[in-house]
Amino acid sequence: MDSLKLYQAAQQVKPAAGHDMLTLAKDLGICVEFADDYKHLLGMYFNKWHHRFIFLNSRLDEDWLPMVLAHEIGHDQLHRELAKTGLQEFELFRMNNRTEYEANAFAAHLLLDSDEVYHYVRAGEDVASISQRMHTNINLMLIKMREMVSLGYDLRLTDTADSHFFKNVRA
Incomplete structure (x- = not known):
């Protein structure tokens, strides 16, 4: 699924x-x-x-809960058919799997406002400070920025998301 379709899918369900x-x-x-x-x-x-x-880990904190839940909502909206065979464990921020990337991009579009991110970038803030300001993981911010580039925003990315960082998260 291309970036525009991912963005549109998130916007269709995004809370007001x-x-x-x-x-x-x-x-x-x-x-x-x-x-x-x-x-x-x-x-x-x-x-x-x-x-x-x-199903969510009850030990997720206030920053991780919306990210994990938005990712799983992404699977519901984008990959519902894949989960009909039973329990499907998806891995957050796994970039070498298209299904996971799409759920991550969906979550990024759902949680992070493009205009707000763009404003901070144009003001000269770095990815780490924008992530902290917006209470999100730096990898989700990098996914959002990558998607924004695909959507035509004038951003130059020098960092890439760590495809294995979620393996180190312990709730």
């Missing part, structure tokens, strides 16, 4: 105000369940018999 991903999931008809027994799993999407679920 705020980034309350739990409310968005509910509004989309997705049941969100939290589990205490996940050691390394951050989130998982499941779709069976017309019932859609997102």
Whole structure:
């Protein structure tokens, strides 16, 4: 799926105000369940018999929860058919898998406003400070900026997202 279609898909479901991903999931008809027994799993999407679920690690903090949930909502909106065979564990920020990249880009478009990101870049802020200001992981910000370049924004990226960083996240 190209960048414009990913952006449009996120805009179709984007909440009018705020980034309350739990409310968005509910509004989309997705049941969100939290589990205490996940050691390394951050989130998982499941779709069976017309019932859609997102299972989340209950130890996700206030910064990670919206990112993981937006990523899983991306799978619901973009890859629902892939999850019909049962539990499907997707890996956040895995860049060498097209399905994962698309869910990451969807999450970036859902959570990060392009005009706000562009404003900070044009003001001379670096990726790390913009990420901190917008309460997001630097890798998700880099994905957002890469997508913005594909959408025609005048940005010059010198960094790339770490495709393995989510393996080091422990909730």
